[in-house]
Amino acid sequence: MAIKGFGELEAVVMDLLWSRSGPATVRSVHDELVSQRQIAYTTVMSTMDNLFRKGWLLRDKIGLAYHYRPTMTREEHSAQLMRTVFESGGDGELILNFFLDRIGDEDSETVRKALQRFKKDKAR
Known part of the structure; x- marks a missing residue:
């Protein structure tokens, strides 16, 4: 079920990030999602980038990877x-x-x- 304001995959990603105690990389989110469904890494990356551009996520570049976290609880x-x-x-x-x-x-x-x-x- 989609959370209002989010598409289906966006809602799944937000739910996953809200369940974590800290920031997450695209890789860590993909690894968790791929155990539940068949999904490409690039799909997760695009979804998280869209959530960032919409203002739902913040991101910090650490090394080569972005670390994402929700802008609100x-x-x-x-x-x-x-x-x-x-x-x-x-x-x-x-x-x-x-x-x-x-x-x-x-x-x-x-x-x-x-x-x-x-x-x-x-x-x-």
């Missing part, structure tokens, strides 16, 4: 998507109600706790 990206939904128009309260109707009890509890923390922090 997975959570920051998710928050950005949520903000985009609210800014896209429509009734914000209705959008939130539809969202809350479709999430499970555990996620609902997470939202409730986050709102409580937000209110508490805002009161300070």
